[in-house]
Amino acid sequence: xxxxxxxxxxxxxxxxxxxxxxxxxxxxxxxxxxxxxxxxxxxxxxxxxxxxxxxxxxxxxxxxxxxxxxxxxxxxxxxxxxxxxxxxxxxxxxxxxxxxxxxxxxxxxxxxxxxxxxxxxxxxxxxxxxxxxxxxxxxxxxxxxxxxxxxxxxxxxxxxxxxxxxxxxxxxxxxxxxxxxxxxxxxxxxxxxxxxxxxxxxxxxxxxxxxxxxxxxxxxxxxxxxxxxxxxxxxxxxxxxxxxxxxxxxxxxxxxxxxxxxxxxxxxxxxxxxxxxxxxxxxxxxxxxxxxxxxxxxxxxxxxxxxxxxxxxxxxxxxxxxxxxxxxxxxxxxxxxxxxxxxxxxxxxxxxxxxxxxxxxxxxxxxxxxxxxxxxxxxxxxxxxxxxxxxxxxxxxxxxxxxxxxxxxxxxxxxxxxxxxxxxxxxxxxxxxxxxxxxxxxxxxxxxxxxxxxxxxxxxxxxxxxxxxxxxxxxxxxxxxxxxxxxxxxxxxxxxxxxxxxxxxxxxxxxxxxxxxxxxxxxxxxxxxxxxxxxxxxxxxxxxxxxxxxxxxxxxxxxxxxxxxxxxxxxxxxxxxxxxxxxxxxxxxxxxxxxxxxxxxxxxxxxxxxxxxxxxxxxxxxxxxxxxxxxxxxxxxxxxxxxxxxxxxxxxxxxxxxxxxxxxxxxxxxxxxxxxxxx
Numbered sequence: 085x086x087x088x089x090x091x092x093x094x095x096x097x098x099x100x101x102x103x104x105x106x107x108x109x110x111x112x113x114x115x116x117x118x119x120x121x122x123x124x125x126x127x128x129x130x131x132x133x134x135x136x137x138x139x140x141x142x143x144x145x146x147x148x149x150x151x152x153x154x155x156x157x158x159x160x161x162x163x164x165x166x167x168x169x170x171x172x173x174x175x176x177x178x179x180x181x182x183x184x185x186x187x188x189x190x191x192x193x194x195x196x197x198x199x200x201x202x203x204x205x206x207x208x209x210x211x212x213x214x215x216x217x218x219x220x221x222x223x224x225x226x227x228x229x230x231x232x233x234x235x236x237x238x239x240x241x242x243x244x245x246x247x248x249x250x251x252x253x254x255x256x257x258x259x260x261x262x263x264x265x266x267x268x269x270x271x272x273x274x275x276x277x278x279x280x281x282x283x284x285x286x287x288x289x290x291x292x293x294x295x296x297x298x299x300x301x302x303x304x305x306x307x308x309x310x311x312x313x314x315x316x317x318x319x320x321x322x323x324x325x326x327x328x329x330x331x332x333x334x335x336x337x338x339x340x341x342x343x344x345x346x347x348x349x350x351x352x353x354x355x356x357x358x359x360x361x362x363x364x365x366x367x368x369x370x371x372x373x374x375x376x377x378x379x380x381x382x383x384x385x386x387x388x389x390x391x392x393x394x395x396x397x398x399x400x401x402x403x404x405x406x407x408x409x410x411x412x413x414x415x416x417x418x419x420x421x422x423x424x425x426x427x428x429x430x431x432x433x434x435x436x437x438x439x440x441x442x443x444x445x446x447x448x449x450x451x452x453x454x455x456x457x458x459x460x461x462x463x464x465x466x467x468x469x470x471x472x473x474x475x476x477x478x479x480x481x482x483x484x485x486x487x488x489x490x491x492x493x494x495x496x497x498x499x500x501x502x503x504x505x506x507x508x509x510x511x512x513x514x515x516x517x518x519x520x521x522x523x524x525x526x527x528x529x530x531x532x533x534x535x536x537x538x539x540x541x542x543x544x545x546x547x548x549x550x551x552x553x554x555x556x557x558x559x560x561x562x563x564x565x566x567x568x569x570x571x572x573x574x575x576x577x578x579x580x581x582x583x584x585x586x587x588x589x590x591x592x593x594x595x596x597x598x599x600x601x602x603x604x605x606x607x608x609x610x611x612x613x614x615x616x617x618x619x620x621x622x623x624x625x626x627x628x629x630x631x632x633x634x635x636x637x638x639x640x641x642x643x644x645x646x647x648x649x650x651x652x653x654x655x656x657x658x659x660x661x662x663x664x665x666x667x668x669x670x671x672x673x674x675x676x677x678x679x680x681x682x683x684x685x686x687x688x689x690x691x692x693x694x695x696x697x698x699x700x701x702x703x704x705x706x707x708x709x710x711x712x713x714x715x716x717x718x719x720x721x722x723x724x725x726x727x728x729x730x731x732x733x734x735x736x737x738x739x740x741x742x743x744x745x746x747x748x749x750x751x752x753x754x755x756x757x758x759x760x761x762x763x
Contacts, residue, residue, distance in 0.1 A: 158621045165332060221244075257713075280307070299327075315368070337735075373424070400450070512565070572591050585623070593615075617640065674702045702716070714758075
């Protein structure tokens with residue numbers, strides 16, 4: 085949920101069909117702070133569940149990890165079951181999104197989700213993002229927009245960075261459990277109509293775990309913007325490197341017996357290392373007739389080596405069940421976007437996207453003490469996609485708008501199964517996805533919405549060429565590359581002065597979810613699924629110094645088995661988020677509540693995960709050019725779980741497998757202090 089705001093030059097920033105270029109930013113002392121939740125979206129938003137987030141609110145929002153930038157989206161939850169260097173686990177609209185499947189994200193237009201990934205399809209790692217340079221987050225839910233493609237069935241988010249900061253700054257933060265973070269950023273005038281933004285971040289953190297996490301993270305970012313005539317040209321570079329130890333989820337019986345503590349570890353050799361280096365070029369041309377064309381090109385080099393152990397001695401009583409998932413790739417592509425007004429009442433938007441992933445090495449290996457013992461599967465993959473889309477927005481009157489869209493996706497893949505050549509081959513798939521949206525301003529300050537759309541997520545393409553299960557040697561069934569999603573939504577938006585509210589009732593169906601399982605090196609067929617839910621969001625600014633917000637979502641999720649609908653394990657039923665920001669110059673105080681629960685752990689619904697509730701507080705004070713801050717995370721020292729699973733495992737000394745709860749706890753209460761100097 086978003087206590088968010090945009091620092092603007094006095095004009096409201098509307099939500100558009102696609103993220104617009106951001107406005108020039110004045111100094112905070114002179115600017116008008118317009119809270120994103122308080123923007124007037126009637127007449128601009130295409131659905132009740134669309135929105136925009138600006139930096140000035142999550143600037144004051146206590147964040148325990150960068151992945152919580154996803155939680156600025158109402159109803160979204162980001163958790164962690166392993167070390168902080170690994171991608172978070174996400175939940176939205178009744179989806180256990182694992183590390184990104186069915187939720188897509190882009191960073192300055194560049195897709196972040198990784199397909200045919202060594203750990204999980206759609207792997208979404210936001211650890212390379214430096215929060216202080218994110219100017220806005222545009223978000224959409226459901227498959228209702230033609231420009232949102234792969235992995236966006238549940239939702240999509242676009243993170244956009246500042247062109248320049250009002251003042252350069254340097255900040256250092258320190259806290260319990262070995263937490264130490266430094267970040268600096270600033271912009272310079274590099275020439276006529278040319279600005280250069282530079283930012284760097286370093287982070288070290290051991291965490292509360294019995295095994296020190298030893299997180300070591302480095303981030304760098306540079307962005308050059310030049311404007312000349314009708315052209316706006318932008319180039320950026322980013323670099324991210326991280327290594328860590330991990331305390332994965334642990335079995336409840338080991339804690340109850342006293343074998344380990346709540347923050348203990350079973351296998352001390354887990355963790356990983358990763359890097360992401362990216363280059364981006366963007367050009368925008370403003371036509372004389374008001375039309376606009378955007379060109380984007382990008383290149384990303386990526387690698388991950390991840391060691392995990394979820395079952396201990398279940399599969400291998402001698403060496404244990406530790407395994408490594410490895411992924412080394414470069415991916416590159418581009419897009420063309422064009423929008424124009426065909427008349428006073430008709431707007432046209434269209435685009436073309438192309439992407440290729442050259443995956444030089446993706447594999448699953450049996451290991452002990454981080455040393456490879458054998459290969460379960462090792463492949464090289466080339467995956468290419470071409471997508472085209474168009475949307476027409478028709479205003480029948482000043483109060484009634486219709487948007488019709490169509491998207492087409494073509495995927496092809498070439499798999500070289502180096503460890504088992506029988507699983508090599510080529511595959512391709514095609515899918516068309518229509519969408520339709522209706523917005524009616526029923527009265528001043530009230531707009532009603534109806535949305536329908538089809539979307540998709542892709543499967544790991546190795547599942548489309550497989551013939552032999554690499555783990556068992558049994559014959560394996562092939563799966564399609566693309567899986568269709570179909571959804572509908574009705575909603576309403578109310579805007580009455582400083583009070584804003586929206587509500588949406590939605591349904592979302594997925595075809596049979598046939599997926600490649602990275603943890604096993606084979607495919608797994610799930611039944612079709614359906615989800616029905618309701619979301620509501622409230623924003624209130626009763627005075628200039630106080631802003632409050634609240635969001636709540638409830639979703640019912642089931643597998644569609646004829647005559648026997650069953651629960652979807654891990655599908656969170658309810659999410660509540662809320663908070664406040666109070667400013668008494670020079671002081672600022674904020675607080676956030678984060679609650680989620682109701683997730684079944686087994687398909688028959690006989691066992692549910694306990695609810696999780698965490699409250700964070702923050703305060704800061706400005707003094708001359710410095711800002712001093714304090715954060716109290718998990719203020720009430722909740723002993724809830726960040727994530728919970730139920731499955732079989734076997735500890736050393738146990739004679740047979742045991743079905744048990746496996747959990748990763750919420751980190752205990754801790755203090756963090758910060759000092760920022762504005763140059």
